Amino acid sequence: MSRIEAPRDEDTETTGSLRDRLLTGLPAEAVLTDPDVTASYANDMASFCDAGTPAVVVLPRTVEQVQHVMRVATELRVPVVPQGARTGLSGAANASDGCVVLSLVKMDRILEINPVDRIAVVEPGVVNAALSRAVGEHGLYYPPDPSSWETCTIGGNIGTASGGLCCVKYGVTAEYVLGLDVVLADGRLMSTGRRTAKGVAGYDLTRLFVGSEGSLGIVVRAVLALKPQPPAQLVLAAEFASARAACDAVCRIMEGGHVPSLLELMDRTTVKAVNDLAHMGLPETTEALLLAAFDTHDPAADLALVGALCEAAGATQVVPAEDAAESELLLQARRLSLTALEAVKGTTMIDDVCVPRSRLGDMLDGIERVAEKYALTIGVCAHAGDGNTHPTVCFDAADPDESRRARESFDEIMALGLELGGTITGEHGVGVLKKEWLAREIGPVGLEMQRAIKTAFDPLGLLNPGKLF
Amino acid sequence: MSRIEAPRDEDTETTGSLRDRLLTGLPAEAVLTDPDVTASYANDMASFCDAGTPAVVVLPRTVEQVQHVMRVATELRVPVVPQGARTGLSGAANASDGCVVLSLVKMDRILEINPVDRIAVVEPGVVNAALSRAVGEHGLYYPPDPSSWETCTIGGNIGTASGGLCCVKYGVTAEYVLGLDVVLADGRLMSTGRRTAKGVAGYDLTRLFVGSEGSLGIVVRAVLALKPQPPAQLVLAAEFASARAACDAVCRIMEGGHVPSLLELMDRTTVKAVNDLAHMGLPETTEALLLAAFDTHDPAADLALVGALCEAAGATQVVPAEDAAESELLLQARRLSLTALEAVKGTTMIDDVCVPRSRLGDMLDGIERVAEKYALTIGVCAHAGDGNTHPTVCFDAADPDESRRARESFDEIMALGLELGGTITGEHGVGVLKKEWLAREIGPVGLEMQRAIKTAFDPLGLLNPGKLF
Numbered sequence: 018m019s020r021i022e023a024p025r026d027e028d029t030e031t032t033g034s035l036r037d038r039l040l041t042g043l044p045a046e047a048v049l050t051d052p053d054v055t056a057s058y059a060n061d062m063a064s065f066c067d068a069g070t071p072a073v074v075v076l077p078r079t080v081e082q083v084q085h086v087m088r089v090a091t092e093l094r095v096p097v098v099p100q101g102a103r104t105g106l107s108g109a110a111n112a113s114d115g116c117v118v119l120s121l122v123k124m125d126r127i128l129e130i131n132p133v134d135r136i137a138v139v140e141p142g143v144v145n146a147a148l149s150r151a152v153g154e155h156g157l158y159y160p161p162d163p164s165s166w167e168t169c170t171i172g173g174n175i176g177t178a179s180g181g182l183c184c185v186k187y188g189v190t191a192e193y194v195l196g197l198d199v200v201l202a203d204g205r206l207m208s209t210g211r212r213t214a215k216g217v218a219g220y221d222l223t224r225l226f227v228g229s230e231g232s233l234g235i236v237v238r239a240v241l242a243l244k245p246q247p248p249a250q251l252v253l254a255a256e257f258a259s260a261r262a263a264c265d266a267v268c269r270i271m272e273g274g275h276v277p278s279l280l281e282l283m284d285r286t287t288v289k290a291v292n293d294l295a296h297m298g299l300p301e302t303t304e305a306l307l308l309a310a311f312d313t314h315d316p317a318a319d320l321a322l323v324g325a326l327c328e329a330a331g332a333t334q335v336v337p338a339e340d341a342a343e344s345e346l347l348l349q350a351r352r353l354s355l356t357a358l359e360a361v362k363g364t365t366m367i368d369d370v371c372v373p374r375s376r377l378g379d380m381l382d383g384i385e386r387v388a389e390k391y392a393l394t395i396g397v398c399a400h401a402g403d404g405n406t407h408p409t410v411c412f413d414a415a416d417p418d419e420s421r422r423a424r425e426s427f428d429e430i431m432a433l434g435l436e437l438g439g440t441i442t443g444e445h446g447v448g449v450l451k452k453e454w455l456a457r458e459i460g461p462v463g464l465e466m467q468r469a470i471k472t473a474f475d476p477l478g479l480l481n482p483g484k485l486f
Numbered sequence: 487m488s489r490i491e492a493p494r495d496e497d498t499e500t501t502g503s504l505r506d507r508l509l510t511g512l513p514a515e516a517v518l519t520d521p522d523v524t525a526s527y528a529n530d531m532a533s534f535c536d537a538g539t540p541a542v543v544v545l546p547r548t549v550e551q552v553q554h555v556m557r558v559a560t561e562l563r564v565p566v567v568p569q570g571a572r573t574g575l576s577g578a579a580n581a582s583d584g585c586v587v588l589s590l591v592k593m594d595r596i597l598e599i600n601p602v603d604r605i606a607v608v609e610p611g612v613v614n615a616a617l618s619r620a621v622g623e624h625g626l627y628y629p630p631d632p633s634s635w636e637t638c639t640i641g642g643n644i645g646t647a648s649g650g651l652c653c654v655k656y657g658v659t660a661e662y663v664l665g666l667d668v669v670l671a672d673g674r675l676m677s678t679g680r681r682t683a684k685g686v687a688g689y690d691l692t693r694l695f696v697g698s699e700g701s702l703g704i705v706v707r708a709v710l711a712l713k714p715q716p717p718a719q720l721v722l723a724a725e726f727a728s729a730r731a732a733c734d735a736v737c738r739i740m741e742g743g744h745v746p747s748l749l750e751l752m753d754r755t756t757v758k759a760v761n762d763l764a765h766m767g768l769p770e771t772t773e774a775l776l777l778a779a780f781d782t783h784d785p786a787a788d789l790a791l792v793g794a795l796c797e798a799a800g801a802t803q804v805v806p807a808e809d810a811a812e813s814e815l816l817l818q819a820r821r822l823s824l825t826a827l828e829a830v831k832g833t834t835m836i837d838d839v840c841v842p843r844s845r846l847g848d849m850l851d852g853i854e855r856v857a858e859k860y861a862l863t864i865g866v867c868a869h870a871g872d873g874n875t876h877p878t879v880c881f882d883a884a885d886p887d888e889s890r891r892a893r894e895s896f897d898e899i900m901a902l903g904l905e906l907g908g909t910i911t912g913e914h915g916v917g918v919l920k921k922e923w924l925a926r927e928i929g930p931v932g933l934e935m936q937r938a939i940k941t942a943f944d945p946l947g948l949l950n951p952g953k954l955f
Contacts, residue, residue: 133737133844134873156743178686189684191693192661207931213840214872215658216909217647217697218916218927219936219954224660224693228686245743268602274625274714314783371682375602403683404603440685447687458687462676467688469942474935485688 032072035093035117039075042085047123049074058100058120059112064366064414065424066108066449071098074118080198080206080237083119087235088204090117096482099231101141101173104165106367107448109177109230109484119235121172127151128238135243136195136212141172141236148241157243160187163444164352172236178228180444182351185402186278186312187244189444191227198238199226202475212240225470230446231481233474250278251316252344255327256303256334260284260385260397263305264378266330267401270309270323271374277323279310280402281351284381287396287409290357297350300334305381307332307401308347354398354407361394361411366427370434371443374404383433384408391426393419405443406434428454447485455486501541504562504586508544511554516592518543527569527589528581533835533883534893535577535918540567543587549667549675549706552588556704557673559586565951568700570610570642573634575836576917578646578699578953588704590641596620597707604712605664605681610641610705617710626712629656632913633821641705647697649913651820654871655747655781656713658913660696667707668695671944681709694939699915700950702943719747720785721813724796725772725803729753729854729866732774733847735799736870739778739792740843746792748779749871750820753850756865756878759826766819769803774850776801776870777816823867823876830863830880835896839903840912843873852902853877860895862888874912875903897923916954924955 032050039048049055050073059068072095077083090097096116103110112118125142132155139148145166149159162181163169169179175197180189196210210216210223226233257263263282270280283291283306288299299306307327311319317337324335338344359365372380381397384406388395399406408430412423431441431454441447441454456464464486474480501519508517518524519542528537541564546552559566565585572579581587594611601624608617614635618628631650632638638648644666649658665679679685679692695702726732732751739749752760752775757768768775776796780788786806793804807813828834841849850866853875857864868875877899881892900910900923910916910923925933933955943949 131842131844133741134842135740136842178690180684184684188661189686191690192657201931201935205931207935208929209932211840211909213842213874213908213912215649215653215840215869215874215912217658217913218909218911218920219924219932220698220702220939221647221660221693221696222932222935222939224690227690229689233689245745271604272602276714371680371684373600373603373605373682375600400684405682405684439682440680440687442687443682443684444686451687455688460677462670462674463678463688463691466670466676466691466943470689470939473938473942 035095036073038089038093039073039086043075043077043082047076047078047082055118058118061103061105061108061110063106063108063448063450064364066111068111069114069116071112071118072115074120076120076123078123080200083200083235083237084204084206086117086119087200087202090479091203091477094477094479096479098481099176099235101170101176102168104169105173105177105448106445107450109446109448111449113482122170124237130155130157132157134212137241137243139171139239139241141170141239143171145169145171145174152243153246156246158246159193159241159243161190161193164355171239175227175236175239176229176231177446178444180400180405182279182281182400184400185280186276191224193242194223194227194239195242196240197223197226197236199234200237201234202477202480210240228446230448230484232471232484233480247312248314249341250310250312250344251320251338252279252308252310252347253320253324253335253337254347255307255324255332256300257305257307257332260305260381261378262331263307264381264401266307266327266332267377268375269326269330271402273326275319275323277309277402278312279308281308282399282401283351283354284397286394287354287358287398290361290396291350291353294357294360295353299350303333308351310344351398355409358396358409358411362413364412364414366410366423368408368427368430369442369445370408370430370439371403371405372434372437372439374402376437376439377401377404379437380406380433384430387426387429391422393422393426395426403443404439449484452486504564505542507558507562508542508555512544512546512551516545516547516551524587527587530572530574530577530579532575532577532917532919533833535580537580538583538585540581540587541584543589545589545592547592549669552669552704552706553673553675555586555588556669556671559948560672560946563946563948565948567950568645568704570639570645571637573638574642574646574917575914576919578915578917580918582951591639593706599624599626601626603681606710606712608640608708608710610639610708612640614638614640614643621712622715625715627715628662628710628712630659630662633824640708644696644705644708645698645700646915647913649869649874651748651750651869653869654749655745660693662711663692663696663708664711665709666692666695666705668703669706670703671946671949679709697915699917699953701940701953702949716781717783718810719779719781719813720789720807721748721777721779721816722789722793722804722806723816724776724793724801725769726774726776726801729774729850730847731800732776733850733870735776735796735801736846737844738795738799740871742795744788744792746778746871747781748777750777751868751870752820752823753866755863756823756827756867759830759865760819760822763826763829764822768819772802777820779813820867824878827865827878827880831882833881833883835879835892837877837896837899838911838914839877839899839908840872840874841903841906841908843871845906845908846870846873848906849875849902853899856895856898860891862891862895864895872912873908918953921955
């Protein structure tokens with residue numbers, strides 16, 4: 018897919034005509050062209066990702082308005098970059114020069130919550146936490162919980178196939194998307210999937226859109242599967258004298274047939290960063306802190322079994338939370354990890370390599386070697402139960418040499434992940450950040466078929482050009 | 487996708503040349519051309535589905551041999567119909583005239599079972615029950631359990647995205663396929679997905695292949711997710727004076743936040759058919775028998791709660807099984823349903839309409855009206871917890887008028903399912919049987935995009951032509 022070049026020769030005139038055409042189907046307040054304003058829509062939260070200057074930002078409120086935007090874009094051959102809350106970490110929502118930024122945040126209605134069918138029907142701009150709370154009032158549970166859940170949108174979650182802390186038991190966003198309404202590149206509306214529990218009528222286009230980073234169509238409505246709300250989870254913290262011992266505990270827990278609702282790891286760098294930021298009083302002498310939780314009917318009994326496995330793996334200390342409040346404090350510490358690591362040197366590159374959990378120890382040892390080699394601080398927090406690590410390179414962006422080393426170490430970590438049978442991205446996506454690496458992971462035949470699908474849906478290459486491949 | 491016409495003018499000569507080319511990369515015993523033998527590979531188990539006469543049946547044992555078959559097919563422009571155990575119910579595995587039937591049953595090795603990573607790596611010809619038993623020896627569980635599980639293959643399960651009795655708690659085959667090796671139409675090998683718990687590197691091609699009925703490529707290896715083996719399930723049987731009351735119980739159970747491992751319905755026709763066939767002593771006075779099961783740590787407690795909900799919905803009798811043996815008998819009765827209904831009049835058409843479970847009562851009432859209108863016996867068994875009904879039209883295939891009415895009633899049931907917000911197929915697939923109905927369900931835009939994907943993967947239209955659309 019060659020990158021679409023936006024018209025450049027007569028920028029102002031072109032933008033003017035684009036704006037005029039957009040205004041034939043959108044109210045004035047939904048079409049932003051003030052450069053100071055539109056510039057603020059240029060980036061998501063990824064480091065080291067190029068972003069262009071949008072020509073226009075549109076904020077539609079209806080499906081018809083989205084269709085209008087895509088029809089105008091097709092007519093004028095203008096690229097369109099769909100956006101949610103821009104909390105992504107791969108540059109997938111970054112603007113292209115001269116593009117229309119299509120922000121879905123104003124389409125934020127929860128259209129239906131059905132406790133018998135266990136589904137919710139939502140617009141893409143609904144914030145994850147807002148949905149979670151709304152379904153909770155019906156005794157229901159929408160599991161996917163990315164760290165940004167208080168601000169990120171369901172549309173963004175679908176676009177990047179987001180994960181979170183819940184995945185070890187409940188899986189990722191993809192597993193909760195039953196059906197979609199999608200506006201195609203040419204403005205036509207297509208429905209995929211179903212609102213039933215099962216369905217196999219034709220190719221699974223729903224799943225194809227999940228994780229497609231806005232490159233195949235614009236999701237304007239989603240039917241989401243819900244689960245019954247489980248009991249509150251109880252958390253245990255186990256300290257280890259080495260990351261490898263903690264990883265060994267993870268393997269023993271999973272091999273033992275346990276189904277924790279959370280199984281997270283924070284290394285010493287991360288623990289210290291969280292303490293520095295939030296004075297949480299986490300144990301700083303530990304090399305690795307493992308958090309395990311159960312949301313079963315007798316979580317204390319499950320934690321006792323898992324605590325024993327941690328001790329067998331060499332845990333120096335095992336502390337089960339006494340109650341929900343203590344559990345929540347431990348979760349807060351984990352959720353603060355990335356923010357805390359960012360405070361270490363001002364900038365971070367957050368990697369997202371997922372390896373088979375049996376290789377997690379090798380991965381963590383390898384990351385330590387990379388940190389030494391490049392003389393960098395790399396903190397690791399991980400969804401350990403999934404083998405999904407977030408090695409986070411902390412660096413001073415004002416220091417060119419350190420920045421170069423950060424980028425190189427980041428790449429070396431991905432190479433290590435592939436070597437261990439893993440993937441370059443467990444849940445953050447490819448975006449701009451990992452384009453070259455996608456090709457390395459899936460190989461030339463896979464890449465060719467990915468591009469063929471892109472061409473089938475978006476022959477003019479207007480939808481989020483320059484992302485993925 | 488226009489149907490590929492196989493060379494017809496000089497059938498014998500063409501088949502001879504095809505056979506010779508195949509034999510350059512396959513041993514003689516893997517290439518069958520005796521018409522009596524090849525004819526036995528013409529059909530799966532669906533009624534009313536056209537099947538052609540294969541030119542050759544090949545039984546490869548290696549990935550390289552499958553690649554060879556596809557290269558020859560591409561070179562000679564011969565259609566290829568992939569097959570597993572041919573237990574499918576939609577004609578998806580039916581031969582085309584002059585095709586190569588590519589049977590994967592000899593590729594039946596379980597390559598790996600990994601209890602830490604909770605995965606199995608298998609060839610496509612592995613029988614579902616063989617995998618289930620093998621992983622069971624490691625304390626692991628492969629949930630998908632179609633009725634044909636003792637004979638059907640994992641490759642066939644992937645091709646049709648099979649379900650089973652477990653889905654209400656554990657979901658369908660699609661949710662257990664992490665990665666695939668696929669031989670493309672031109673013989674190239676492509677890997678999709680991963681062996682990690684999570685991964686979002688590019689479009690989800692794995693999921694695209696699941697349920698694609700062999701029309702996009704040949705699955706030659708699969709990485710499957712496993713779960714820890716749950717405790718043995720305990721089953722309860724509840725009798726109702728009307729199907730609607732049983733459906734009301736299903737809604738109350740699901741609305742109440744329960745997570746049964748099985749929630750099945752058999753109507754009076756089905757119960758009687760099972761008794762007639764197997765003398766199981768099921769209660770024949772009931773209009774609907776509901777089976778609920780739990781595989782939790784205290785299933786009796788869960789069954790007590792669900793039994794009370796059944797009584798509140800009007801159950802005339804609620805009988806929990808006392809032990810595993812009684813539970814297994816009830817499951818056997820349910821598993822015999824389709825076979826038993828086939829014995830009623832000699833032939834059946836088994837439908838597979840799935841509706842939102844809140845509409846299950848409307849669906850069953852509607853099916854009864856259809857049976858009356860066409861003066862037919864239509865037995866219904868259903869994965870009630872999923873809203874997935876199998877209305878089974880019993881008829882005498884030697885009676886042309888009854889056969890016509892059977893086909894018309896079958897279509898009317900699908901129309902009813904769509905009207906109630908459902909899908910024409912919950913787990914059996916589209917194949918030949920429901921081609922026209924796929925178009926009605928997904929509409930012209932959806933159909934166009936499905937065809938575009940088919941063309942992207944199989945530009946010559948060689949893979950299982952004439953299926954799906």
